[in-house]
Structures are given as C-alpha cells and as structure tokens.
Amino acid sequence: MPKTLWFEEKSVQTGWGVALHITKKLHEEQSSFQKIEVYQTTNFGNLLVLDGFIMLTERDNFQYHEMLVHPPLLCHPAAKRILIIGGGDCGSLKEVLKHKQVQTAIQVDIDERVTRVCEDYFPDLVTSNDDQRATLLFADGIDYLAKVPANSFDVIIVDSTDPVGPGMVLYATEFYQSCFQALGDSGLLVVQSESPLLHADLIEKIRANMTTAGFSQLNSYHFPVSTYPSGWWSATMAGKENSSLSIKNRDIKIQNCVVFTPEFYQGCVLSEARLKKLRELKFQPG
Structure with missing residues (x-):
C-alpha cells in the first residue's frame, strides 16, 4: 500500500495538535523572513504553512477572514x-x-514572497489585488505606522502571525499607541487574538495593552477556524471614546459570506465574565 502522508502541527506547550492528509508538497522556499510551504491536501484544498505553522487552507480560510474583517467595517x-x-x-x-464605501485599502506586509506564492497557489484569495482602491506595500508595518499622520484611517486590521518571536511587537502597547494615533475619532482597531480556550491569558494581556494605549472600548469575540489550535479562535476590537462596537444595521448582507452575519457577530462577543471563566479553565499536565 502507498504510504499515507500527513502534515502535522503540534504544540507541547498546549498539548494540542492537528494533522491534515496531504498528497504532495507544491512549493517550498526560505524567504528573507520565514520558511514558506504549500501542500496539496485531500480534503482541504491547498494548505499554506509559514515556519511550520498552518496559516490557512482553501477550504476553511473564510471563517477567519470574514470574522476578522466585517465586524469592524x-x-x-x-x-x-x-x-x-x-x-x-x-x-x-x-x-x-x-464594502462599496471603502475608498482606500492599504495592505502593509513585510514579506512580499507570501503574496507572490499565494498568487500562484491560492488564486481565489488574490482576486481583489488589482482593485483600484487597493495598495499593496511590502514593508515593516510598525515603521509604516510610526510615520503616518494622525487621523489617517477609519479601521486598522492586524492580520498577523502568532505572537511569538518577531511577531510579539504587534501585540505590544507601543504598537497599539501608534494605531490609536493613526485612527480617526471613531476609529477601530481589530487584531487576531488566538484561541479563547488555549490563550485566554494572552487575550487578557492584549486587552490590557490596548487600554494602556488609550482605547476606552473593547470587544473580544470568538468564532470557529477548523485548522487553528483548538478549532476555536478570536479577535479583539478596540475603539476610542466616540467609537461604536455594535452593528446598527442588522439587515445588511455582505456578498458571498459563508459564516459572518451581524447577528452571528453580536452573539459571539465574549463578556468580561466569560473571559474570566476561560482564564480559570486551566489544566495541569497529567
């Protein structure tokens, strides 16, 4: 019988792991910043892996992208x-x-090779790259934010890798202060904030750093992402004094959404009490 091939991501720290059945490796390279791999899977389409961590699959990435983007917008x-x-x-x-009201959308990512690889292996994700409202910059996001004038943006979306190594700076108070400065009076910041089950302490730290940076309103909300640690993910949204963290028009429909609706978002908001209970759900290794 032919050998069965699996891509595995395991975490000793959390005691969690996931495996996807793969048929072959489509691409591998070491960019100036990270190792980029693409695999063909049997049931989840193509799989993107950065430095050994699952970033997305063709089958389930909508869960993450829809829930990160549409609530703040x-x-x-x-x-x-x-x-x-x-x-x-x-x-x-x-x-x-x-969103038709969007006039400018600037994406700042440090590693151009990720985008170029996705153009080759994830064509459905890059269909809007040629939109006249879009600008793709390949630069350090922290340096970029430090130089923009105040009141430059209405919404800032931090679609980052996990908070380990160099990625930690995107979760620091200083970075959130730069975001606060760059946002308008009703501006909103949203960051991916890991698993509510496995990383509840991190979510608490993110919220504390946002508050220290000047944000006075916070919403952490949860949603499924099948191939991420625990299968349960979150984002945390921060607003200024004049910001709103609620969707006023519950009847609005977004084109081709699978999981996101205004009602679903509102039902996924994690109250302070629920966050506290999640932090208390700790188990020592047996």
Whole structure:
C-alpha cells in the first residue's frame, strides 16, 4: 500500500495538535523572513504553512477572514480608509473590498514572497489585488505606522502571525499607541487574538495593552477556524471614546459570506465574565 502522508502541527506547550492528509508538497522556499510551504491536501484544498505553522487552507480560510474583517467595517459608521497590517495572503483585503464605501485599502506586509506564492497557489484569495482602491506595500508595518499622520484611517486590521518571536511587537502597547494615533475619532482597531480556550491569558494581556494605549472600548469575540489550535479562535476590537462596537444595521448582507452575519457577530462577543471563566479553565499536565 502507498504510504499515507500527513502534515502535522503540534504544540507541547498546549498539548494540542492537528494533522491534515496531504498528497504532495507544491512549493517550498526560505524567504528573507520565514520558511514558506504549500501542500496539496485531500480534503482541504491547498494548505499554506509559514515556519511550520498552518496559516490557512482553501477550504476553511473564510471563517477567519470574514470574522476578522466585517465586524469592524460594519461597526464603524463610515469605514472608508482601511489599513491592513500583515495579511500577505490577501484574504482580508478581498473581504475589505466587498464594502462599496471603502475608498482606500492599504495592505502593509513585510514579506512580499507570501503574496507572490499565494498568487500562484491560492488564486481565489488574490482576486481583489488589482482593485483600484487597493495598495499593496511590502514593508515593516510598525515603521509604516510610526510615520503616518494622525487621523489617517477609519479601521486598522492586524492580520498577523502568532505572537511569538518577531511577531510579539504587534501585540505590544507601543504598537497599539501608534494605531490609536493613526485612527480617526471613531476609529477601530481589530487584531487576531488566538484561541479563547488555549490563550485566554494572552487575550487578557492584549486587552490590557490596548487600554494602556488609550482605547476606552473593547470587544473580544470568538468564532470557529477548523485548522487553528483548538478549532476555536478570536479577535479583539478596540475603539476610542466616540467609537461604536455594535452593528446598527442588522439587515445588511455582505456578498458571498459563508459564516459572518451581524447577528452571528453580536452573539459571539465574549463578556468580561466569560473571559474570566476561560482564564480559570486551566489544566495541569497529567
């Protein structure tokens, strides 16, 4: 019998792992920043892996991109100027540009090779890259934000890798202060904030850093992502004093969404009490 091939991601720290049945490796390279791999799977389409961590599959990436992007764009009363930090696969950019009121969408990712690889192996994600409202910059997002004038954006989306190594700076108070400065009076910041089950302490730290940076309103909300750690993911949205974290128009429909609806988002918001209970759900290795 032919050998069965699996891509496995395992975490000793959390005691969690996932495996996807693969048929072959389609691409591998070491960019200036990270190792990029693409695999063909039997049931989840093509799989993108960065430095050994699953970033997305063709089958389930909508769960992440829809829930990261649409809540802040619909909570803001007039989200016209959008900045994406990270997001080199361009899935978030695609969702942003579904909104007709968006006038400019700037994506700043440090690694151009991720985008070029996705153009070859994930064509559905890059369909909006040629939209006249889109600008793709390949640069350090932290340096970029430090130089933009105040009140430059209505929404900032941080579509980043996990908070390990160099990625930690995108979760620091100093970075959130730069975001606060760059946002307008009703501006909103949203960041991916890992698994509520496995990383509840990290979510608490993110929220504390956002508050220290000046944001006075916070919403953490959860949603499924089948191939991410625990299968349960979250994002945390931060607003200024005049911001709204609720979607006023519950009847709005976004083109070709699978999981996101305004009602689904509102039902996924994690209260302080629920976050506290999640932090208390800790188990010692047996």
